[in-house]
Amino acid sequence: MPDQANIRVASDTIVETANSLPSIDWKQATPDVLLERIAEAEVVGMGGAGFPTAKKISLTQQHPPNFVIANGIETDPGVNADKVLLERHLNDVLTGLRIVAKILSAIQSFVAISHERTVQVAQGLLNDNETVRYLKPTFQNGAERELIQMLTGHVVQNDSFPAFDGYLVLNVHTLYAVAEAIEGKPLTKRLVTVNDETRWIDIGTPVGEILGSSDPIRVGCYATGHRPEVNEVLTAEVNAISIDKSVHALPCIHCGWCDLACPRDIPVESLYLIAGQLEPNLAAQDALNRCNDCGACVVACPSNIHLLDYLRELRHRNDIERERISRATQARLRVDAREQRKRSEAISSDTKRSERMRQQHKWQ
């Protein structure tokens, strides 16, 4: 099988070259060189977005003046990958932050951390234009816009984006990967909280093999993660592999705790009941739009009902329904237009004929 052998060799070479990137002295290097390396090492957002970091940086670069924020707020319930990273590699994270700040010629850098002890350690390591802040790990604090507002007071308007306002928020694990990339090490592994224990796992490992038991899992934390797809492998933005408690869910006892837990005042229980009808419900769309998938409702449910699954399903059904409606309307419009056209053609041919008749009559 020569083909396979070739592929084998090819992929081996890629790994080979990837591993042997030369280290860069970032204090001397130009922003372009640094940015190119970050792109080359394929660093992506590891806080959940998975967006290429080099692109995010250059997008922000176009809107000076710039501010950089290291996001160490752990908002996924039960996950402590960021905490462990900050305990073991705070220096590398700060280096990553400084590299990015250098690329952007940033005016100021912020570090937001949700573990008090690490904040104290960080305080001793900061330069002049760097600030570290302790923020409570609530379900909302980790979101980019909220974080920018809390740290800098700047409000990113709804029709704008952080990058357009010159603000760059990067997850601490991403910054660690940036520092590694400049050292010459591309992104090949990350810290993952596997069922309460956080350890390094190679990106690309099949998710089903990580837990080492046959329990049903969720990719991500229990509350916000999804059930694994067939042959799914670990990607850079996945910070946890959790046991899926919802397979043993008990009936809903209508305690209303999900409603109480939701930071966005969404009537979660009602949406859950609506979702149970397995039909789209466009009246619920408003509430669904307000939900930012934080998972607080899932954590609150004493019956282990995975409310977010139901909300996502309902959202999906609604998407399909809206698509169907818009297609139907368009079809309807097309039919109407054709009939209109036919009618006007008929009328005009009628008038033309009567016109001709009249002319003929004139001559007679």
Added chain:
Amino acid sequence: MAVTDRPKFQTTGIMVHVVIALLPGLGVSAWFLGPKVFLVVLVSIFAAVTTEAIGTRSVQILRDGSAVVTGMLIGLCIPSSVAFWVPIVASASAITLGKLVFGGLGKNLFNPAMVGYALVLIAFPMQLVYLDGLTGATALDVLKHQETESLSQLINHPAFGLVGAKHFEWMNLAFLVGGLYLVLLRIVPWLLPLSVLLGIAVPTLVFYPLGDATYSFGSPWFHLFAGGTMLTAFFIATDPVTSPSAKLPQIIYGFFVGSVAFFIRCFGTWADGFAFAILLANAFLPLLEPKKMPRP
């Protein structure tokens, strides 16, 4: 809300705490009414659990612990002087008619324990009369059939205690303690029991002064600490499945339960009216909170 990965409680855990909170009341009842109370409660629990297991042909379903709570509440409502088959009938019908016909836990419109209790109350009224060892009747019965007694005689009647009904005031106090435990754990929303208690106290404030030397409606303290007031306010009216979860509906629901119970006590046929007050309020629940409409 801070980020944790665990709910405050699991549904099974809630039921365990409810059972714990019922224990002081159970102990005080047994102290006054004799160890047979334990027997009645155990028989009720056993009947409820067995019925649920047979009815659903599954042992898994028992995990949530709700059948145990239903059985326990029935055992505490039924006087210990009954024949052994009464709690069995009550618990079995509570689980079948109160829960399983609706499709199981979470789908029932009526409080299962009250369905079972009301059924035996209607079917075997003579079995359900509390036979107090001392007086042969409870204070609520005395209050109801007091036509010839004067107020001062009433208070001196041996069926009355310090503020409420003799023995029952201590049982109510014990249930109040257990109930406050659940409120402190935030398993039970404080607004519901408070509304029930106000629902019964406010009408008494109006009616108590109307009583004269020949007839008394009972003082607020009496009503708060008589019969099943505290048990209902903290443990029965707060069943999450059959009570509202929003604030305003909770106030209305609780007030309704309390005041209907008062009017049944004073003007109805039965000595204590909580079972019917609860069932009536359950029937109105979908009006208060449309999402609680039972669905198959």
